[in-house]
Amino acid sequence: MNTILGLGFILIAGLFSARLINKIKFPSVTAYLLLGIIIGPSLFGLVSEEILSASGLISNIVLGMIAFSIGQNFSLDNFHKIGKSVIWISVLEACGAWLLVTLAFLLILKQPFYIALLFGALSSATAPAATVMIIRQYRAKGIFTDTLLGVVAIDDAWCLIIFAISLAISQAIYSHMVATFFLIRVFLNSIWNIIGAFILGSIIAILSSYFSRFIRTQAEFLIFTLGFILLSIGIAIWLHLSVLLANMFLGAFLVNIDKSSFSSFDVLKTVDSPLFLLFFVLAGANLEIGLLPRLGLIGSVYLVFRVIGKITGAGLGAHISNASKNIRKYLGLGLVPQAGVALGCALVAKSDFPNIGSMIFTTIVATTVIYELIGPICTKIALKRAGEIAID
Secondary structure: OOOOHHHHHHHHHHHHHHHHOOOOOOOOOHHHHHHHHHHHHOOOOOOOOOHHHOOOEEEEEEEEEEHHHHHHHOHHHHHHHHHHHHHHHHHHHHHHHHHHHHHHHHHOOOOOHHHHHHHHHHHHHOOHHHHHHHHHHHOOOHHHHHHHHHOOOOHHHHHHHHHHHHHHHHHHHOOOHHHHHHHHHOOOOOOOHHHHHHHHHHHHHHHHHHHHHHHHHHHHHHHHHHHHHHHHHHHHHOOOOOHHHHHHHHHHHHHHHHHHHHHHHHHOOHHHHHHHHHHHHHHHHHHHHHHHHHHHHHHEEEEEEEHHHHHHHHHHHHHHOOOOOOHHHHHHHOOOOOOHHHHHHHHHHHHHHHOHHHHHHHHHHHHHHHHHHHHHHHHHHHHOOOOOOOOO
């Protein structure tokens, strides 16, 4: 297929595959991922190389839009209601997975400490894209939904810090060098990533708020909003900052300094559905199904103990922050998906550790296939049991 024919095929096939899978009460995200795997190079090879090579571009745009939308949940009024819970839950669910996976690799698999630490750090990441898609599909609303969105939004920051610390310690052990030097250097790089994203998001938000007074029609507002989101994504990539964090801060600042900014979030919903579909289908197409047989004991331990760590940590954080009963019981289920951030960190590990990097990356890619297939279903179950799904 040529590129345009392939895009048309993906959109139409994605639409009907979602309709089909909805009949058995599965989320649309699962249908898109399965379709991607089926038409991808691993099976029927119906996706052209040109479309696959555009995956990075589409991923950055969609993740930027998702992060921007998540930023809406950080209005001061909303944050006063859920802020305490979001901080406690996000810290403990990330650290819970980090600690539990590290111990499992040490005690059960008898892996060296630096390998166990790297897998533990990678397990702390959560993918916001699938969670946002499920919430939109079922029109979920309420404190549980707001808390879940807040947790997956800020989780990226904790993952970056945890991975930076773990990478520094692992590098020191691996190369038999002084740990302090590596720890300080990599930790400072991670802090710069977060602070830089914060500064970038705030500056773009101020500029957007100022120039929005010259916008008159909804069509202009759509172009205006997309333009500033793409500016934020592009500058973040140029400065080697987190696209997710920069755009989350952009949305959070905008919603607090400009009361009319809710139009920015609403107008995006008119165009984001086909982009979301392309994002998840191409994610499925890029995941190699042939890696699954190589999952083995390492992948199985990673799969199980990461989920246990996430659910346990989220429950503990909810208990400490006196969150509602539904949040204590079910929020951890919404943290199962894992994709972009974990894969990005795994690529860093692959380049820094030539001997074991390929094994780490292969395991993360293979487990991502499973997490991205079962994760949306777990998120739907959590929202349904919390009583916040508007339509089924």
